[in-house]
Amino acid sequence: MLKHINTVAYCKTVLLGLLILSASIFSPAVYAQDxxxxxxxxxxxxxxxxxxxxxxxxxxxxxxxxxxxxxxxxxxxxxxxxxxxxxxxxxxxxxxxxxxxxxxxxxxxxxxxxxxxxxxxxxxxxxxxxxxxxxxxxVAAPVATATDGATPAEGSASAGMSSEYFYIILVVLFVVLVLILIVLGLIVSVLTKFLNQQGNLDEADKEIVNSKTDLGAFMKSKAFVGFAIFIFVTLVAKTAVDGLFSVGIQQGYAPKQPIAFSHQLHAGQLEIDCNYCHTGVRISKSANIPSANICMNCHSIVKTGPQYGEVEIAKIYKAVETNTPIEWVRIHNLPDLAYFNHAQHVEVGNVECQTCHGEIQTMEVVQQHALLTMGWCIDCHRKTDVNTADNGYYDKLVELHNESSKSPMKVVNIGGLECSKCHY
Ligand code: HEC
Ligand code: HEC
Ligand code: HEC
Ligand code: HEC
Ligand code: HEC
Ligand code: HEC
Missing domain, CATH: 1.10.760.10 (Cytochrome c-like domain)
Structure with missing residues (x-):
């Protein structure tokens, strides 16, 4: 009899081991090795x-x-x-x-x-x-003046990763715990039955053996219910917090455009300068999206492309003939409360387009590279030196700065963290 019980218990343990093992197969590490x-x-x-x-x-x-x-x-x-x-x-x-x-x-x-x-x-x-x-x-090689300022893409990628792992670990943990509970419950009920059949127990022992320890009662116990609620609340809270933090953030946003215009072809292969099309970028607040007329400088002659033949270029002709602007979908978009000026950054600050926009000249479809959050702007202003070379405007400021500090003058030192500089 005792032997049978041992065998049953042994089987249960093995079963449990197998279950835990199979649960752990969900873990990404095991996958990767496979x-x-x-x-x-x-x-x-x-x-x-x-x-x-x-x-x-x-x-x-x-x-x-x-x-x-x-x-x-x-x-x-x-x-x-x-x-x-x-x-x-x-x-x-x-x-x-x-x-x-x-x-x-x-x-x-x-x-x-x-x-x-x-x-x-x-x-x-x-x-x-x-x-x-x-x-x-x-890490993409830091671009010119921008020291190691803007590589937010990686930070957020690893954040996404850790949150994935967080879920997997929680779910595996939960499954394993439930399985352990079920198996323990079964063992207890088998043992109880066995000891009762032995019949040679005194009253006190009987009471202990028959006290309510069955599975149903355990599932209803405070500890178990508390644990389940804890897991549930944690998951809900995590989802809510993730959701809140990503409101209005569109990193990686790459909508389909009305014409399959490729920066990889035009800015990359053909090496057309960014300013040729984004005419405002060095002289004004906004960079401008080129009108169809700028496209026509070349496409009145170039009527067919390597990938789409005449189909996509024909859309430029249609826009010009019917005098309707091409409805490009806007990708980068700060909320109205924030003020950002391209000329200040590109012309005065000498920051490369790629620092903020990524390797545009390799993108078939433009996508948003940086987070464009306030933290992103501030972070770069803390880290980046002001481009003071050949700029008489900064001579006096640099002199003042050097009297009080040995490190180079950063954007933060010229007021780059003042609310009113970025907010109307
Ligand atoms: C031949 C013209 C042309 C050239 C050259 C060009 N662009 Fe563009 N760019 C466009 C057009 C058209 C769009 C709008 C369609 C799109 O998003 O692909 C655009 C969109 C963009 C956008 C996204 C705008 C938004 O909606 O937020 C960025 C950023 C950008 N270009 C940066 C660059 C950079 C950096 C270069 C130089 C490396 C460059 N462009 C060169 C024509 C050009
Ligand atoms: C400075 C000259 C120039 C300008 C400006 C220019 N393109 Fe092009 N584009 C070309 C050339 C050259 C080709 C064809 C390349 C080839 O055949 O290898 C081309 C090809 C294309 C193609 C076909 C791509 C394919 O793979 O089939 C599209 C679509 C296109 N351009 C759209 C535009 C639009 C939209 C604009 C304006 C925002 C524009 N281009 C401005 C030179 C230009
Ligand atoms: C001329 C452009 C081009 C070159 C060069 C190229 N690929 Fe691709 N590759 C593509 C395209 C486009 C696709 C998507 C499938 C399709 O359209 O055939 C693709 C798909 C793939 C896929 C499947 C990706 C997935 O998500 O399942 C793999 C793997 C791949 N490429 C590997 C390579 C490797 C390795 C090389 C270099 C030895 C290479 N490719 C060179 C254009 C290219
Ligand atoms: C310091 C970061 C930074 C640099 C450097 C930068 N941009 Fe931008 N760019 C932005 C931000 C932020 C926006 C969104 C602006 C908004 O919504 O008001 C933007 C928007 C754009 C747009 C969309 C149209 C517009 O004007 O809002 C284009 C096109 C563009 N940039 C092109 C360029 C080109 C070309 C260069 C390099 C010559 C460049 N950018 C350099 C941060 C930058
Ligand atoms: C890649 C680094 C970088 C990023 C990202 C960046 N900036 Fe700047 N910013 C600079 C530099 C460099 C200057 C100094 C330019 C100069 O010499 O006037 C500057 C200057 C400014 C100034 C003028 C400050 C002053 O005191 O004159 C404003 C306003 C500003 N940035 C707004 C923004 C906003 C808004 C964003 C985010 C949407 C942003 N910047 C993102 C590098 C950056
Ligand atoms: C370097 C530029 C910059 C400076 C300096 C700056 N902000 Fe912002 N702020 C932004 C940008 C860009 C956004 C829009 C961010 C977004 O859409 O996530 C923003 C958004 C906000 C928002 C809206 C809430 C949100 O997160 O979307 C508030 C409130 C705000 N800023 C307050 C302040 C205050 C207060 C200060 C001064 C202590 C300040 N900001 C300084 C660039 C700046």
């Missing part, structure tokens, strides 16, 4: 980086969509065999009817990816590099 064993050898990653930069960079970035999708976590979306087949000949995979490939192809407006005659190991090395960049994105 996925086709991607190398973390620095030499392999370096080879992959070189191949990526020479062959893929024109169309791909790891953490950003360019011509093709962001390759971050591609090794989680597809297995290595699929990736190898796709890189060797994407058209073959698409024509085979692979639903994922077909959907992706359509999503990217049927852009054909170049075929690469690479070995398995070469492609695996590229993916090893992609994985390393997914997990530890290299």
């Amino acid at each position: 996925a086709n064993a991607i190398s973390t050898d620095p030499a392999v990653i370096q080879q992959g980086e070189a191949l990526f930069k020479a062959n893929c960079k024109v169309c791909h970035a790891v953490n950003e969509q360019v011509v093709g999708p962001a390759l971050a976590k591609v090794y989680e979306r597809q297995n290595m065999d699929w990736i190898i087949a796709f890189v060797r000949n994407s058209q073959k995979v698409i024509q085979s009817g692979d639903p994922y490939a077909v959907e992706l192809y359509n999503k990217f407006n049927k852009t054909e990816m170049t075929a690469f005659d690479f070995s398995d190991d070469e492609i695996k090395s590229i993916i090893a590099y992609v994985k390393q960049e997914t997990e530890n994105p290299t």
Whole structure:
């Protein structure tokens, strides 16, 4: 009899162990190890980086969509065999009817990816590099005057990550605890039955054994209910706080535009200067979006493009003929209460467009790079030196500043944190 009980208890323990193990499979760490064993050898990653930069960079970035999708976590979306087949000949995979490939192809407006005659190991090395960049994105080289001011993108990316982990850990914890409770409850009820059948217990022992410890009672117990409420409230609070903090913040916003205008083509490949189209950027508060007339300077001659043929350029002609402005969707948008001046930053401050807008010249579709929150403005004003070179206006200020301080004059020192400078 006792032997049977032991066996039952033993089975239960094993069962519990298995359950915990299966729960832990949800954890991302275990997943990553499973996925086709991607190398973390620095030499392999370096080879992959070189191949990526020479062959893929024109169309791909790891953490950003360019011509093709962001390759971050591609090794989680597809297995290595699929990736190898796709890189060797994407058209073959698409024509085979692979639903994922077909959907992706359509999503990217049927852009054909170049075929690469690479070995398995070469492609695996590229993916090893992609994985390393997914997990530890290299910080974009700080641009000119802007010291290491504006790389808010990374901060928020890691914030998004940690919140993902937070949920996974909570859910796993909860599931494991409930399972433990159920198993413990079962063991107790089996033991109770067994001891009662033994019949040789005195009254006091019987009372202990038969006291209400069954599962139903436990589920109703204060401790359990309290714990469940705690988990629930934490989840709700976390969701609410996340929601509040993201109100009005549109980092990464990349709406579809009425004409498939590409900065990657015009500002990147053709190297047209930003000022050519954004005529206000050095002389006024706003940068301006070019009118169709500026497009026509070239497109009265250039009637067809490499990707869309005549279709997209025809829309420019239609706008000019019917005299209706092209309705570009605005991407960056501060609320009315804030004042921001381009000329002050670009012309006077000598801050590069890319510091605030990201690598626009590589974007097929423009997306919002920075947070554009008050904290973002202030943070940069704290860190960035004022560009005082060749600017007589600052001579006196610099003199005054140097009397009281040894560090270079920052924007904060000229009043860059005063409310009235940014608020009407
Ligand atoms: C000419 C542009 C171009 C080049 C060069 C290019 N790709 Fe692509 N890639 C694309 C496009 C566009 C897609 C989306 C699918 C489609 O339209 O066929 C894509 C999709 C992919 C995908 C699938 C992504 C996903 O989210 O599932 C992988 C993997 C990939 N490319 C890897 C590479 C690698 C590795 C290289 C370099 C050896 C490379 N690509 C070079 C344009 C390109
Ligand atoms: C040939 C003209 C042209 C050139 C050159 C050009 N742009 Fe643009 N830009 C546009 C047009 C048209 C739009 C509106 C459509 C869009 O968002 O893609 C735009 C939109 C933008 C936006 C988003 C505006 C918004 O709605 O918030 C930014 C930021 C931007 N450009 C920055 C740049 C930078 C930086 C450069 C230089 C590296 C540059 N542009 C070069 C034509 C141009
Ligand atoms: C300084 C010259 C110049 C200006 C200004 C210019 N473009 Fe272009 N654009 C070109 C050239 C050149 C091509 C074709 C490139 C090629 O065929 O490789 C092109 C191609 C295009 C294409 C076709 C892309 C494709 O892949 O099929 C579109 C759409 C386009 N431009 C829209 C615009 C719009 C909208 C504006 C105004 C906001 C504009 N362009 C201003 C030179 C210009
Ligand atoms: C210090 C940060 C910063 C720099 C540097 C900067 N921008 Fe902007 N840009 C912004 C902000 C903030 C907005 C949103 C402005 C608003 O909503 O009033 C914006 C908006 C824009 C827009 C949308 C239209 C407009 O005027 O609001 C364009 C186009 C643009 N920027 C182009 C450029 C170009 C081109 C350069 C480089 C010559 C540049 N920006 C440099 C921060 C910057
Ligand atoms: C990449 C760094 C950077 C970011 C981001 C930035 N600024 Fe600035 N800002 C500067 C620099 C540099 C100056 C000094 C320019 C000069 O010499 O007048 C400046 C000056 C100013 C001034 C004039 C201050 C004075 O005392 O004369 C105002 C107003 C201002 N910024 C508003 C903003 C607002 C609003 C934002 C956010 C939407 C913002 N800035 C984001 C770098 C930045
Ligand atoms: C360098 C520029 C800058 C300075 C200095 C600045 N602000 Fe702001 N502030 C902004 C911008 C930009 C926004 C809009 C942020 C957004 O949409 O998230 C903003 C938003 C706000 C808001 C609206 C609430 C919100 O978060 O959207 C309040 C209130 C505010 N600021 C108060 C102040 C006060 C008080 C000071 C002085 C102690 C100050 N600001 C100084 C740029 C600035």
